Amino acid sequence: MPMRSWHDLLLRPSRPVFTCPGARVPILLTLPIALFLALLLLAPPAWAQAVQTIPPAESAEVLGQLVHVEDEGKNQEVGRIAEILVNAEGQPVAVVLDVGGFLGVGNRKVAVAWSALRFQKTKDKLDITLAVPANTVRAAPDYKGPGKPVQAVGP
Secondary structure: OOOOOHHHHHHOOOOOOOEOOOOOOEHHHHHHHHHHHHHHHHOOOOOOOOOOOOOHHHHHHHOOOEEEEEEOOEEEEEEEEEEEEEOOOOOEEEEEEEEOOEOOEOOEEEEEEHHHEEEEEOOOOEEEEEOOOHHHHHOOOOOOOOOOOOOOEOO
16 A cells, blocks of 8 residues: 555545535544634633733832823823722732822822823933823712722723
8 A cells, every 4th residue: 555645644535534414524624623723712812912010119109109291281280199009910000199189188089090101210200191181180080999999090
């Protein structure tokens, strides 16, 4: 019997091959394809972007920092970072800003999405800019505290 390649064995076997009714592909080919598709479906999802993390030492540097927004070319102060909200994996998802008021009187807390913050570190300070208009932040609902639903303002 002459030697046959694997391609010939799969596509032109020497003995009869069972095929699915109405199908032209032998079952010998459908099994590997089905296994491949099953493995593909069981694979973990791919993430579209890298997640930005803050090391614990740097999170203390972010707390209490002023957050600015650029309105019509002017650098306007929006508030100070009071808290950092993280997900179950410890990744930052939002910050809580102390907004409005004067010397702590009349201020309120607002959650802002982490993705709306832009960090620029110089040799002696950290500048934090917000990618959301100041009016949007001021009109945002109050942050109610831990354990309550959070509505974070974002881009």
